[in-house]
Amino acid sequence: MTITSLWRRLRARLRYRRFDADLHEELAFHRQMLKDQARDPREMGNVTLAREEARAIWIAPWIDSVRQDLLYAARSLRRQPAFTGAALAALVLAIGLNTSLFTVFNALVLRPWAVADASRMVVIFDRRPNGALSGGFSLAEYRYWRDQTRTLSGLIAKREQEIVIGDDPAAERVSSAFVSGNYFDVLGVTTTLGRAFVADDDRLGAPGAVCVIGYGLWQRRFGGDPGIVGRTLRLNQATFTIVGVIASDFTGTGADRESLWVPLAAMPLVLDDNDHRTFARRLLNEPSDCCSAIAGRLAPGATRDQAGLELDRLSAEFRRAVNQDVTHPIVRPTRLLTQTKGSGPMMIFALMFTGTTLVLLLACANVGNLFIARGLARQREIAVRLSLGASRARVIRQLLTEGLLLAVIAGTIGIAIAFIVPQLLVQAAFSRDAVPPLPPDSALLVFTCALCVLACLLCSLAPALRSTRSGTMPLSGSASGATPAIGSGLSLRGLLLATQLAISLILLVGATLLARGVQQAANQDPGFAVDGIAVASLELPIRGYDKPRTAALVRTLDTALRARPDLGPAALTASEPLARGRSMSGVRLPGEAENRSRSVQEHRVSPAYFDVLGIPLVAGRGFTADDAGRDVALVNQTLARTLWPGENPIGRTILAGPGGTEIIGVVRDAHTSGLDRLDPMLYRPLTDAVPHILLKPRHAAETPTALQALVDDIDPRVRVTVEPLRVAFDRWLSASRVGAQMAGAVALLALVLAALGVFGVFAFAVQARTPEIGLRMAVGARPAQVVGFVLRSTARTTLGGLAAGLIGAFAGARLLEGQLYGVSPFDPLAYLAAAAMLATAAAIATCVPALRATRIDPVTALRRE
Amino acid sequence: MAPREEAAELLPGTLDMLILRVLARESMHGYGIAQRLKQISKDVLQIGESSLYPALQRLLLNGSLDAEWRASENNRRARYYTLTRLGRKHLASEQQEFDRLITAIQRVLETA
Numbered sequence: 007m008t009i010t011s012l013w014r015r016l017r018a019r020l021r022y023r024r025f026d027a028d029l030h031e032e033l034a035f036h037r038q039m040l041k042d043q044a045r046d047p048r049e050m051g052n053v054t055l056a057r058e059e060a061r062a063i064w065i066a067p068w069i070d071s072v073r074q075d076l077l078y079a080a081r082s083l084r085r086q087p088a089f090t091g092a093a094l095a096a097l098v099l100a101i102g103l104n105t106s107l108f109t110v111f112n113a114l115v116l117r118p119w120a121v122a123d124a125s126r127m128v129v130i131f132d133r134r135p136n137g138a139l140s141g142g143f144s145l146a147e148y149r150y151w152r153d154q155t156r157t158l159s160g161l162i163a164k165r166e167q168e169i170v171i172g173d174d175p176a177a178e179r180v181s182s183a184f185v186s187g188n189y190f191d192v193l194g195v196t197t198t199l200g201r202a203f204v205a206d207d208d209r210l211g212a213p214g215a216v217c218v219i220g221y222g223l224w225q226r227r228f229g230g231d232p233g234i235v236g237r238t239l240r241l242n243q244a245t246f247t248i249v250g251v252i253a254s255d256f257t258g259t260g261a262d263r264e265s266l267w268v269p270l271a272a273m274p275l276v277l278d279d280n281d282h283r284t285f286a287r288r289l290l291n292e293p294s295d296c297c298s299a300i301a302g303r304l305a306p307g308a309t310r311d312q313a314g315l316e317l318d319r320l321s322a323e324f325r326r327a328v329n330q331d332v333t334h335p336i337v338r339p340t341r342l343l344t345q346t347k348g349s350g351p352m353m354i355f356a357l358m359f360t361g362t363t364l365v366l367l368l369a370c371a372n373v374g375n376l377f378i379a380r381g382l383a384r385q386r387e388i389a390v391r392l393s394l395g396a397s398r399a400r401v402i403r404q405l406l407t408e409g410l411l412l413a414v415i416a417g418t419i420g421i422a423i424a425f426i427v428p429q430l431l432v433q434a435a436f437s438r439d440a441v442p443p444l445p446p447d448s449a450l451l452v453f454t455c456a457l458c459v460l461a462c463l464l465c466s467l468a469p470a471l472r473s474t475r476s477g478t479m480p481l482s483g484s485a486s487g488a489t490p491a492i493g494s495g496l497s498l499r500g501l502l503l504a505t506q507l508a509i510s511l512i513l514l515v516g517a518t519l520l521a522r523g524v525q526q527a528a529n530q531d532p533g534f535a536v537d538g539i540a541v542a543s544l545e546l547p548i549r550g551y552d553k554p555r556t557a558a559l560v561r562t563l564d565t566a567l568r569a570r571p572d573l574g575p576a577a578l579t580a581s582e583p584l585a586r587g588r589s590m591s592g593v594r595l596p597g598e599a600e601n602r603s604r605s606v607q608e609h610r611v612s613p614a615y616f617d618v619l620g621i622p623l624v625a626g627r628g629f630t631a632d633d634a635g636r637d638v639a640l641v642n643q644t645l646a647r648t649l650w651p652g653e654n655p656i657g658r659t660i661l662a663g664p665g666g667t668e669i670i671g672v673v674r675d676a677h678t679s680g681l682d683r684l685d686p687m688l689y690r691p692l693t694d695a696v697p698h699i700l701l702k703p704r705h706a707a708e709t710p711t712a713l714q715a716l717v718d719d720i721d722p723r724v725r726v727t728v729e730p731l732r733v734a735f736d737r738w739l740s741a742s743r744v745g746a747q748m749a750g751a752v753a754l755l756a757l758v759l760a761a762l763g764v765f766g767v768f769a770f771a772v773q774a775r776t777p778e779i780g781l782r783m784a785v786g787a788r789p790a791q792v793v794g795f796v797l798r799s800t801a802r803t804t805l806g807g808l809a810a811g812l813i814g815a816f817a818g819a820r821l822l823e824g825q826l827y828g829v830s831p832f833d834p835l836a837y838l839a840a841a842a843m844l845a846t847a848a849a850i851a852t853c854v855p856a857l858r859a860t861r862i863d864p865v866t867a868l869r870r871e
Numbered sequence: 872m873a874p875r876e877e878a879a880e881l882l883p884g885t886l887d888m889l890i891l892r893v894l895a896r897e898s899m900h901g902y903g904i905a906q907r908l909k910q911i912s913k914d915v916l917q918i919g920e921s922s923l924y925p926a927l928q929r930l931l932l933n934g935s936l937d938a939e940w941r942a943s944e945n946n947r948r949a950r951y952y953t954l955t956r957l958g959r960k961h962l963a964s965e966q967q968e969f970d971r972l973i974t975a976i977q978r979v980l981e982t983a
Contacts (some may be wrong), residue, residue, distance in 0.1 A: 028940075028950065029924065031948065031950075032900075032901055032949070032950050033920060033924070035900070035902065035947060035948070035949045035950075036901055036902045036905075036920065037902075037945065039902040040902075040944070052919075052920075052921050053920060053921075054923070055921040056919075056920040056921040056923075056924050057924075059921055059924070060925045060927075061925045062925070063925055063928040063929050063932060238974070608938040723925070733873045
């Protein structure tokens with residue numbers, strides 16, 4: 007076929023109507039000429055055939071018929087807005103929700119690092135004796151590995167740090183990282199200005215005082231100044247030179263977004279204050295000083311397993327040489343999933359994902375039922391077409407086209423939703439204010455489209471096949487002639503309905519359990535006073551508060567508060583109740599080896615802490631002024647039970663830092679770290695950590711000003727923010743509350759869909775069996791009996807669905823256990839509530855069709871037969 | 872009724888060739904082509920619309936003809952077909968092919 011003929015065909019397709027009109031006119035002219043010459047116009051022959059043959063030359067017949075199918079499908083969908091609307095709504099919601107969740111999941115959890123060829127990058131973890139994975143090794147060991155490894159073409163080390171840059175008053179705290187000299191090379195990250203680090207910058211003992219900044223920081227703080235390379239920048243107390251700006255899409259390889267990178271060897275220059283100088287030097291050199299995060303790039307042809315074996319060997323060699331306990335490095339790919347320590351967000355998403363997938367199935371079942379009902383209703387039309395000569399394949403193709411059209415529309419809207427909703431989800435679930443746009447990736451879109459198309463094709467295929475089965479149709483008579491009796495045996499529609507009921511019951515139970523959980527959390531006794539307590543946070547100026555000055559501040563503040571009994575009982579603490587961060591400390595019993603130390607929460611508090619929060623002492627005594635200079639601590643009941651089960655902990659010693667610490671008392675457990683957990687806690691006197699003030703104010707309204715005035719007397723640069731503890735408490739709950747609300751929304755959606763499904767099936771049942779009902783009424787059945795008859799016909803499916811739902815709920819409820827704040831997964835109240843909701847919805851759904859059944863006029867019904 | 876679809880018994884492609892030959896002399900509309908064929912062949916070839924118009928469309932498609940709307944003899948709007956240069960080439964080659972075929976058939980009939 008030549009270009010010209012293709013071009014002509016294209017033009018023909020575009021100007022279809024014109025060509026058709028032309029041909030029509032031409033034939034009319036011909037007929038007219040015949041008449042003029044007094045000849046029989048019938049000599050022309052089959053005009054229609056002429057036109058069709060002519061048309062067939064221009065437009066391939068199959069395209070023509072597909073076009074016909076599409077137009078017809080669109081028309082028939084438009085003619086039945088109820089069906090179309092219901093089916094579209096179901097599909098769009100389910101697909102849109104599902105896609106959105108998957109996008110968020112993908113973005114937060116499954117994405118590997120945003121570096122070149124991320125699949126060849128690996129992260130090295132250390133497996134502790136208690137099985138947990140820790141994220142680092144000593145730098146001395148890192149250097150040994152780096153020099154000896156063959157399976158890794160590059161090994162990098164990193165240590166995160168917050169650094170204060172710039173001079174007052176423009177100083178700011180920036181998330182930064184100390185990195186090895188080869189960091190950017192190995193990762194394959196480029197600079198948009200200047201250069202990245204070279205090996206020389208990271209020389210131990212003679213480091214370069216250089217740093218590299220991130221794109222965001224460059225734009226924000228330096229206004230995108232093109233002359234930034236070579237300018238100096240104050241890092242803490244030292245002066246560094248900026249040598250490069252990183253390309254915009256890189257924000258580090260940790261969970262925080264880093265904006266500044268400094269060579270590891272320059273750590274002593276940056277951390278140059280009294281507290282950290284020795285620490286930095288030791289970290290760089292001592293094998294016993296942990297921990298820096300290690301990652302590497304696999305050499306071409308090497309596998310993760312090979313790297314694991316090699317590092318295992320190297321580590322053993324190194325540790326034997328320096329007399330350290332041997333450990334086993336684990337090599338993992340760089341997905342965030344493996345590095346997230348908290349399983350909280352993960353769990354939420356896994357659950358939500360399951361929930362929405364179930365809703366998707368429910369929606370598909372619903373749509374399937376709709377299609378079946380519709381197919382049955384169109385029996386006549388299909389029968390007519392079949393008898394006029396349409397091939398079965400053609401009719402099926404036409405029905406499938408309708409399904410496909412529906413799928414395409416639903417998929418388009420679903421994708422649009424997928425562009426908007428993910429950000430909203432992340433904001434709600436993590437209560438972050440600014441979330442970067444989360445566009446769904448192409449694989450996801452393909453997944454959605456495929457899902458959509460598959461769903462609709464499947465949903466329309468079965469009814470299509472059934473409706474066109476030859477020999478089913480007496481043309482006369484109502485549509486019910488070919489309806490299989492509902493409820494007898496396992497009809498497809500019955501099965502779909504049962505599935506819908508089961509799924510919605512499962513989701514309802516899940517939602518009610520979560521709601522009960524939140525209710526429980528809100529009502530349970532947290533172990534400390536919440537109402538009437540105000541928490542004041544102090545914001546110290548960025549520079550100028552090292553350890554000695556902070557210690558002085560604590561002492562002065564303590565004295566000042568004690569001199570003001572009119573304000574109310576007050577205490578100081580380094581970590582406020584329900585704080586987001588935690589301060590952990592390693593605790594060992596005397597005689598235990600170093601690698602057996604447990605990670606325990608440590609709270610630095612003033613003696614009045616327990617009084618103000620209302621946490622009672624259950625044994626021993628609290629802190630007093632005499633304890634100054636001595637190393638004493640209090641433990642909570644959980645820690646006491648863990649360390650000395652069944653024994654009296656008073657007077658015992660633990661090793662938590664240099665020297666032994668004596669236990670002088672035990673306090674009752676309190677949920678200060680989270681309403682859903684009771685962690686072991688260690689309490690020590692507050693000396694030199696930045697304090698929060700806990701106050702039980704006599705006059706709540708005056709508290710902020712009074713406290714600010716008090717602090718201003720000590721240091722006017724310090725800012726005080728006051729928040730009632732109740733607010734923090736509610737905020738803590740809100741995360742779970744949001745989760746319960748979302749689950750509730752999903753469950754409600756499922757309920758509505760299921761109710762619609764029930765309604766659809768019953769309505770159809772009544773309509774299909776109208777003659778039968780008419781007959782029954784004609785021989786004397788009462789309305790109640792009629793309703794009973796209709797209900798009974800679907801009893802089996804309904805009960806089956808409910809039973810399956812209960813079993814599913816029982817099986818799945820265990821998954822929720824972690825989120826329920828102690829409510830049992832088999833809490834009868836929740837199950838009862840869920841069942842009641844479903845029963846009510848189903849009852850309402852059957853009301854209308856049942857009423858309609860009772861109003862059937864027997865005469866009309868019988869006449870239809 | 873006189874036999875009509877004799878064109879159907881022609882070898883396929885022959886009709887196209889005949890149309891091209893008719894149009895080689897002058898441009899005509901569809902009715903005119905059918906008339907001319909009927910006339911010249913002394914009523915043997917009577918082409919019906921279901922063959923003529925598809926053939927015309929086919930020839931339009933492969934570029935052998937051009938079409939335009941003009942006023943006919945009795946001032947009605949009709950579509951006139953003209954032979955293009957490509958069409959002349961097609962006509963020549965098809966005539967050649969047809970001659971070969973006819974010669975071959977004749978030879979068989981004579982000698983066999």
